[in-house]
Amino acid sequence: METSVRPYYVPVGNEERVFLAAFRQGLPIMLKGPTGCGKTRFVEAMAHQAGRPLITVACHDDLSTADLVGRYLLQGGETRWVDGPLTRAVREGAICYLDEVVEARQDTTVVLHPLADHRRQLPIDRLGVTLDAAEGFCLVVSYNPGYQSVLKDLKDSTRQRMIAIELGYPPAEIEEKIIAVEAAADQRAAAQLVRIGRAVRQADAPGLREVASTRVLISAAKLIAEGLAPGDAARAAIAGPLTDDPLVAANLTAVIDAYLQE
Incomplete structure (x- = not known):
């Protein structure tokens, strides 16, 4: 999502500087904070600041790998491949924001691993290809640590690939x-x-x-x-x-x- 006016966001600490530093280095970002504290608005403001389109995915427990990566669909009597939001972001160099990522199944979030480390690649098994992330691509995930149960948490192998930014209710x-x-x-x-x-x-x-x-x-x-x-x-x-x-x-x-x- 690109707008001519930066979405309204008032920084509380150094969160903007940390985000932009991570973005410039191609590092994935993990936003932690309670419901309704401004995580989504923060990402919108940072996407505008970075000059990149924003693709947002609201995660849920039925979210599959195909929902993120893509699938074959019947269109006009032909079977065609349709990119999912994550694949579109990788191809276009967009910021992909996975809101409440722990709501997705853990077998779904594993697809993020090669994107979230030095490889910055997205394997698409159905197509037999591996995409290199375009310049400007950034993976951002969010979740609410105080709300999630032990069974719904990010795996350590996922968390340790990311730069953490903690957001809370402002003063x-x-x-x-x-x-x-x-x-x-x-x-x-x-x-x-x-x-x-x-x-x-x-x-x-x-x-x-x-x-x-x-x-x-x-x-x-x-x-x-x-x-x-x-x-x-x-x-x-x-x-x-x-x-x-x-x-x-x-x-x-x-x-x-x-x-x-x-």
Whole structure:
């Protein structure tokens, strides 16, 4: 994905310099961080900065090697080979972003190994060829270490081929700025939502699998910008999506109400 304007991303540390250094050296990159902290937006901004097209794959447990590499399909009465997204990126010198890579089967991710080391090659057994990655190709994967189980983790042989960049939720002042810009919200609403988000993240709430991400805070701010009351917006965008448990939802609502009354 190429745009004339760089996607909005506010750096928190040295993540941009590390990414671009790895990109220039042809090293694969592993992004680690919680849901909704900005990993995808970060990759979009870095692809723009590097001047390379971006091909994104949302990984899932049915993702096969053929889904990534390609397969023969019947087209117009003829059987033709159709490249998968990984193969297209290798041929075009694009950045290939595998979002939540551990959701894919481990036998699928093994195909990444020759691309992720000094060889920078993609063997395509069905075609009997091995492609050398074009100039500008970069493999980027992401996952959420706190969410994945032991059975769903990157193999050591995969991890050790990659440069790791850890991303997290930004400091309050940066998160307020992000929310205000992304949602075209006023500073007061952004500050209120950040306080709520940080309170939810710090709360000891059994049964809460995920916490309030920057993404859900932006959604709440967009609802407020449309005229919804802050409490209604926060309950719809924060408490509702985070849990189906009535008791947990009630606790989240209590947190929201408490911080909105301050």
